Amino acid sequence: YANPIALEMFGYKNIKELQKRHFIDFVLPQFKEKVNLDIQLLSPENKGRLIQYKVQDANKTSFWVETISNKTVFQGENGTLLCLRDITERKLAEEGIKKIQGAMKKVLEEVVSALSKTIAEKDPYTLEHQKKVSELACAIAKKMNLSPEFIDGLKIAAILHDIGKGSIPGALLFAPRKLTDIEMGLVKLHTVKGYNILKDIDFPWPIAKIVLQHHEHIDGSGYPHGIDGKTMLLEAKILAVADVVEAINSHRPYRKALGIQAALEEIESKKGLWYDEAVVNACKELFEEGFNY
Numbered sequence: 001y002a003n004p005i006a007l008e009m010f011g012y013k014n015i016k017e018l019q020k021r022h023f024i025d026f027v028l029p030q031f032k033e034k035v036n037l038d039i040q041l042l043s044p045e046n047k048g049r050l051i052q053y054k055v056q057d058a059n060k061t062s063f064w065v066e067t068i069s070n071k072t073v074f075q076g077e078n079g080t081l082l083c084l085r086d087i088t089e090r091k092l093a094e095e096g097i098k099k100i101q102g103a104m105k106k107v108l109e110e111v112v113s114a115l116s117k118t119i120a121e122k123d124p125y126t127l128e129h130q131k132k133v134s135e136l137a138c139a140i141a142k143k144m145n146l147s148p149e150f151i152d153g154l155k156i157a158a159i160l161h162d163i164g165k166g167s168i169p170g171a172l173l174f175a176p177r178k179l180t181d182i183e184m185g186l187v188k189l190h191t192v193k194g195y196n197i198l199k200d201i202d203f204p205w206p207i208a209k210i211v212l213q214h215h216e217h218i219d220g221s222g223y224p225h226g227i228d229g230k231t232m233l234l235e236a237k238i239l240a241v242a243d244v245v246e247a248i249n250s251h252r253p254y255r256k257a258l259g260i261q262a263a264l265e266e267i268e269s270k271k272g273l274w275y276d277e278a279v280v281n282a283c284k285e286l287f288e289e290g291f292n293y
């Protein structure tokens with residue numbers, strides 16, 4: 001049996017034509033297993049679930065449906081009752097939204113990348129450093145099984161984490177000597193400057209705060225505010241480790257690259273003091289497994 005609306009939906013004029021075929025014949029091949037399994041699992045105690053799949057009508061036009069099935073008795077015989085709704089429009093709308101979201105994500109990445117490049121003219125080292133830190137930070141987060149959404153935010157924060165250096169005099173950034181306390185205080189301000197640049201952008205992640213906290217330590221000995229591990233965002237804890245590892249492992253105007261071994265020894269020696277233990281362990285595991293950026 002099928003009601004008149006079902007007949008119309010599948011492009012048949014009368015019930016006799018439809019009765020020659022089993023419902024599963026209308027289901028597209030890639031969904032048949034899913035639908036069969038759903039029907040097999042049905043019992044008087046076990047009610048059907050709402051499932052979505054594609055079917056095709058008498059003219060071989062395919063469309064999305066959502067169905068729920070139940071066991072029933074019809075004219076004295078056991079049967080399956082199938083309630084069906086055409087959801088093609090909803091599916092098209094969902095696909096449209098996904099496309100727009102994909103395009104927006106791409107635009108956001110391009111804007112962030114352009115913003116990070118504003119530092120390049122003044123300080124090409126920082127541009128390169130931010131890219132590498134971003135790669136390492138995301139790999140650490142993945143190793144820690146953090147969600148793709150978390151990693152998306154971390155990636156943006158890492159690419160922009162030293163953007164505040166754009167407002168620090170080049171003479172201090174590249175000084176081939178030890179800085180005085182006052183000079184060092186000025187360089188440290190890059191965290192607050194970065195925060196101020198980013199704080200009014202309504203990112204779906206706390207990007208400005210992560211940037212502000214990337215030189216904090218979990219024992220409270222970092223800067224600019226000396227907050228501890230309880231207040232520090234996890235993203236900032238990961239960024240702090242990726243930042244120091246990349247910095248030690250890279251060439252600087254005032255010294256040669258010290259190598260990855262020295263970088264890993266540094267984070268191990270400050271594990272639980274400056275750097276979060278789980279983050280340090282994940283980072284070390286990565287390099288033991290041959291990570292390279």
Ligand SMILES: [Fe+2]
Pocket residue numbers: 161162190214215
């Ligand atoms: Fe920094």
